[in-house]
Amino acid sequence: MSSTLRSGPANFQTDTRIDPGDRPGHYRCSLSGRWSTPLFPFGGVVSAIGLRAIMRELDHPTHQIRSATTVYSSAVAEGELDIEIQPLRVGKRMSQLLARVRNVGSDDAGHTTLAVLGEAREGFEFTAASRPEAKPPEECPPPEEPPSAGDRWQAPFFEQIETRMVLGHPPWKDDWSGGRAEYIRWMRFLVPPFLESGELDPLALVALTDTMPPAVTQYLGPGAPMFFAPSCDLTVHVFGSTRGEWVLVQVTCSRAGDGYASARARIWDRQGALLVEATQLMYLRLGGPGDLAP
Numbered sequence: 001m002s003s004t005l006r007s008g009p010a011n012f013q014t015d016t017r018i019d020p021g022d023r024p025g026h027y028r029c030s031l032s033g034r035w036s037t038p039l040f041p042f043g044g045v046v047s048a049i050g051l052r053a054i055m056r057e058l059d060h061p062t063h064q065i066r067s068a069t070t071v072y073s074s075a076v077a078e079g080e081l082d083i084e085i086q087p088l089r090v091g092k093r094m095s096q097l098l099a100r101v102r103n104v105g106s107d108d109a110g111h112t113t114l115a116v117l118g119e120a121r122e123g124f125e126f127t128a129a130s131r132p133e134a135k136p137p138e139e140c141p142p143p144e145e146p147p148s149a150g151d152r153w154q155a156p157f158f159e160q161i162e163t164r165m166v167l168g169h170p171p172w173k174d175d176w177s178g179g180r181a182e183y184i185r186w187m188r189f190l191v192p193p194f195l196e197s198g199e200l201d202p203l204a205l206v207a208l209t210d211t212m213p214p215a216v217t218q219y220l221g222p223g224a225p226m227f228f229a230p231s232c233d234l235t236v237h238v239f240g241s242t243r244g245e246w247v248l249v250q251v252t253c254s255r256a257g258d259g260y261a262s263a264r265a266r267i268w269d270r271q272g273a274l275l276v277e278a279t280q281l282m283y284l285r286l287g288g289p290g291d292l293a294p
Helices: 043-058 202-209 214-220
Strands: 026-031 064-072 079-090 094-103 111-118 161-167 182-189 233-238 247-257 260-268 274-283
Touching: 026 043, 043 064, 043 079, 043 094, 043 111, 043 202, 043 233, 064 202, 182 214, 202 233, 202 247, 202 260, 202 274, 214 247, 214 260
Parallel strands: none
Antiparallel strands: 026 079, 064 111, 064 233, 079 094, 094 111, 161 182, 182 247, 233 274, 247 260, 260 274
């Protein structure tokens, strides 16, 4: 890992900032490698960049992101990004826009995000899902360090996130059993991305949903083969935000087969409010980091 990735905590809002591009409907972003998996930037981070450009293009303060689906057609690398925005419909109370994110100069398909934005409406309000039982983050342990740095895949993204464990076991230990495809942890950004309103940037929560593969590991149990789980897609429903730094991230895997895995993430605040719900299809690549080079 290059020394630039260890130059101190990164600022999510600064690193996902967008600027006007060289053509109408285009924006630019200089994406740091500090938000990467072992191979490429986290898809959830790139989705957040596309959504930030959509909000900038729409420029409608009462139209907030309600739903977004990203299809990861080809890899997007760190560096200079071009974001092309296509408004599908801009309405008085609801709008739909599409963002295509790719590296500058690339002809690849990149990442495509379709978003629904809308104003608050009159209706019913309830949460049927229940937040899992969890002690406060201050009372939960940090994740255990592996025996050596070579035993884990270095992901710079997690150097920017502090975590506290609620439910889950290290895959390199053998004193536990698999069979439960669930992983729960508190998370917070080392540099909390608060908006001027005092709330956590909802786009930062979108990025945190793209952390579902550990649920697969928990089901497989100790001794499972190494695998990497790139995202095929990510669908996120945004319900709200929080004024706190810590959020509870619960991920579950409902089905794995044919080399794919389907998972869900829910993000809760300390008070038990459901902030975001996401689903994702991953494809499974068996092997160690050396086998997964592009």
